[in-house]
Amino acid sequence: MTNSEYAPSQELLYLLHDLAAETLDERKVERLDEIIRSDDEARGYYILWAGLTSDLKLKALRDGFSDSMSDDLPELPKIRITAKSTDQKTDSSRRLSPAERNRVLRFTLSLVAATMALVAIALIPVFIDRFWFARPIPPQNEHLAPIASISRIENVSWVPNEKTMEVGTELKPGALVNIIDGLVEITFFNGATVVLDGRCHFKLISANYCHLQKGALAAHVPDGAAGFTVTAPGSRIVDLGTEFSVVVDENNNTIAQVLTGKVRASFRSGSGDGTLVTREMNAGDAIQYDIDISRIDRVEFSGAPFFKLPIERTRFAAYSTKAGTRGNQKDFRGRHGHDFVVLSPVMITRLGAFDSESDGLHRTLVVELWSRDENDSPDDFEDDLGIKKLVTIEFSPEEPGELVMSDRFKELADPIFLKPGAYSIVARGYGDREPSGNVTAYTDEFTFGIGRLTTDDGEGAIRFVGTGRFHGNETEENDFPRDIHDKQEFPWVNPFAAGTFEFVPVDVKE
Amino acid sequence: MRHEYERSTNRMGGREQFVRKFVEEQHCIHRFVRMLVLSPSDADDLFQEVSVTLFEKMDDFQDGANFRAWAYGIARNKVMNYRKTQRRNRLVFSQESLNAIANDEERFRGLLDERQIALEECLKKVSPYQNQLLVMRYDESESIPQIAERLDRSVAAIYKALERLHESLFDCVTKLLAQRDGTTT
Numbered sequence: 001m002t003n004s005e006y007a008p009s010q011e012l013l014y015l016l017h018d019l020a021a022e023t024l025d026e027r028k029v030e031r032l033d034e035i036i037r038s039d040d041e042a043r044g045y046y047i048l049w050a051g052l053t054s055d056l057k058l059k060a061l062r063d064g065f066s067d068s069m070s071d072d073l074p075e076l077p078k079i080r081i082t083a084k085s086t087d088q089k090t091d092s093s094r095r096l097s098p099a100e101r102n103r104v105l106r107f108t109l110s111l112v113a114a115t116m117a118l119v120a121i122a123l124i125p126v127f128i129d130r131f132w133f134a135r136p137i138p139p140q141n142e143h144l145a146p147i148a149s150i151s152r153i154e155n156v157s158w159v160p161n162e163k164t165m166e167v168g169t170e171l172k173p174g175a176l177v178n179i180i181d182g183l184v185e186i187t188f189f190n191g192a193t194v195v196l197d198g199r200c201h202f203k204l205i206s207a208n209y210c211h212l213q214k215g216a217l218a219a220h221v222p223d224g225a226a227g228f229t230v231t232a233p234g235s236r237i238v239d240l241g242t243e244f245s246v247v248v249d250e251n252n253n254t255i256a257q258v259l260t261g262k263v264r265a266s267f268r269s270g271s272g273d274g275t276l277v278t279r280e281m282n283a284g285d286a287i288q289y290d291i292d293i294s295r296i297d298r299v300e301f302s303g304a305p306f307f308k309l310p311i312e313r314t315r316f317a318a319y320s321t322k323a324g325t326r327g328n329q330k331d332f333r334g335r336h337g338h339d340f341v342v343l344s345p346v347m348i349t350r351l352g353a354f355d356s357e358s359d360g361l362h363r364t365l366v367v368e369l370w371s372r373d374e375n376d377s378p379d380d381f382e383d384d385l386g387i388k389k390l391v392t393i394e395f396s397p398e399e400p401g402e403l404v405m406s407d408r409f410k411e412l413a414d415p416i417f418l419k420p421g422a423y424s425i426v427a428r429g430y431g432d433r434e435p436s437g438n439v440t441a442y443t444d445e446f447t448f449g450i451g452r453l454t455t456d457d458g459e460g461a462i463r464f465v466g467t468g469r470f471h472g473n474e475t476e477e478n479d480f481p482r483d484i485h486d487k488q489e490f491p492w493v494n495p496f497a498a499g500t501f502e503f504v505p506v507d508v509k510e
Numbered sequence: 511m512r513h514e515y516e517r518s519t520n521r522m523g524g525r526e527q528f529v530r531k532f533v534e535e536q537h538c539i540h541r542f543v544r545m546l547v548l549s550p551s552d553a554d555d556l557f558q559e560v561s562v563t564l565f566e567k568m569d570d571f572q573d574g575a576n577f578r579a580w581a582y583g584i585a586r587n588k589v590m591n592y593r594k595t596q597r598r599n600r601l602v603f604s605q606e607s608l609n610a611i612a613n614d615e616e617r618f619r620g621l622l623d624e625r626q627i628a629l630e631e632c633l634k635k636v637s638p639y640q641n642q643l644l645v646m647r648y649d650e651s652e653s654i655p656q657i658a659e660r661l662d663r664s665v666a667a668i669y670k671a672l673e674r675l676h677e678s679l680f681d682c683v684t685k686l687l688a689q690r691d692g693t694t695t
Contacts, residue, residue, distance in 0.1 A: 017673040021654050024548060026600045032548075037607045043614055050545035051622040052680055055629050057550065058540055060648035065633075065641055439670060450670075451677045489667045 156182030327435030339466035386480025427499030437497025
């Protein structure tokens with residue numbers, strides 16, 4: 001697998017942020033070590049993360065993030081580097097300041113340049129465009145061995161200007177098969193067979209791994225090729241000895257069904273680095289994955305290797321929290337609010353509340369939908385007032401509602417129609433045992449990343465505004481929270497994992 | 511006389527090869543050290559030591575030899591020695607983790623190189639404020655409290671801003687490569 005498929009745990013992310021910030025203590029190092037030692041994928045993620053910080057550091061040394069900085073550099077400390085070269089031990093008694101260290105590193109690099117000039121002047125033209133951390137050349141596939149070949153073609157229309165293929169054409173890692181119509185069968189050299197049907201955009205990644213960006217495929221995987229993997233946008237199907245089909249529609253939604261045997265299907269629970277939700281599917285199972293809202297639904301098994309279900313996306317979750325997210329505010333029992341503006345009419349169908357760790361509720365939470373008075377200053381949120389509480393829903397440990405990623409949802413008895421205007425969603429009741437999430441809160445224990453939170457504006461029906469509002473008073477039920485975050489310091493429109501809602505854009509005929 | 515000339519020529523060829531290899535591999539060497547050492551500043555120090563040692567041993571390098579294996583071996587030894595000096599403060603990886611990371615690194619090397627290229631694209635998208643943070647954190651190696659003081663912000667705000675910046679760059683790189691590979695979401 002490629003590591004980009006891996007979604008790190010929240011804990012690992014916290015530790016990596018602490019690593020980048022140089023705030024790891026012994027306990028955190030021990031924990032990071034434990035994770036890296038025991039979890040291969042986490043270790044891979046760590047390696048990529050360390051790569052990023054190394055790349056940033058080396059870019060700083062090579063180009064600098066500020067052109068003006070390099071002009072101000074004092075003369076390089078040649079004496080110190082000479083001393084270092086004769087004494088190979090790391091001596092903390094003569095540690096350099098950060099600025100000195102940078103200069104020494106730059107000097108180390110220029111030392112290479114000087115040496116190069118001395119020993120190989122003739123080579124300079126060769127190196128000139130590659131010198132100092134020359135950009136590596138991406139791997140090319142022309143030197144790689146073929147991994148599959150085309151075994152059948154029927155009535156195929158190739159995409160204009162794309163490479164056409166014939167039976168027997170050998171395919172190497174990275175090969176694209178892009179067709180408008182017809183049927184193409186590809187036989188991998190490990191015995192797996194993939195049949196593409198209709199308009200398809202398909203890529204071979206490795207001997208046991210391929211990607212379907214668009215279209216429909218059916219795969220037959222013999223025992224010897226178990227583990228054969230098909231990825232699609234936001235999803236991954238790993239064969240466990242089977243025949244299965246995958247369809248990726250125009251909206252990048254995926255439908256997977258198992259014809260015989262079984263597969264392990266994983267779906268990204270949110271955009272970017274969201275965690276994966278994994279389902280084992282057996283013969284006769286069919287699953288539809290809606291990538292935009294990260295929703296997985298069982299659908300009717302068609303029985304045919306190729307099928308296509310109409311997918312119509314209608315419901316949107318305004319604020320979402322990635323699955324398994326742990327809250328970081330156990331001491332705040334007040335109100336958390338997010339402001340939004342309805343641009344075109346919507347129907348609110350469900351309210352939702354963040355469930356820390358997605359493990360059920362341990363306190364009773366209350367979520368309120370408010371209409372909001374912008375006080376004639378739509379860009380100033382400090383003077384806003386709550387006009388009316390439009391609806392309130394209670395989420396209790398006994399009746400927590402349906403879990404979607406890390407949020408619990410409950411249907412409104414009567415959906416609420418919102419015309420264009422200003423509104424807020426407010427949640428209260430969080431605290432010990434059921435903490436809320438707050439990206440602006442910095443605690444010694446751990447922090448909460450904005451990467452855990454996403455928003456969905458329903459294709460432009462609403463706009464998220466403000467910087468989050470709050471109020472520490474938990475007793476006065478009718479308070480509209482009026483404290484807001486400083487925009488300069490905390491610019492996020494969705495800083496909390498707390499209240500949310502589901503909505504449907506509504507067409508209104510004039 | 512001819513023998514001397516050949517030896518000298520061979521040495522020069524070995525040096526040329528060495529320099530060529532060093533230029534190609536220095537980024538990987540830094541990255542390798544960085545992932546084995548938790549303290550960024552110590553990693554920089556060690557990279558410097560490794561570079562100097564490599565140059566000192568330049569004449570030992572045989573033309574056609576596996577430079578990477580040689581350089582990584584030296585880097586690994588440096589890290590192990592460093593680890594011994596750091597045992598007391600316990601801010602180091604266990605031997606088991608170090609071995610696992612070092613062994614896995616090769617598997618990710620191609621991807622890491624691709625990510626480095628993609629990062630250049632992603633850096634074009636950072637805001638002026640984020641660029642200012644990069645200057646302070648990476649050009650000037652300022653600590654978070656120092657940045658907070660200079661910008662008259664809270665330590666928490668800078669911590670969060672850098673957290674967000676790192677995360678967005680990481681995600682941007684991942685998405686860019688996924689789009690290029692046709693595995694976009």
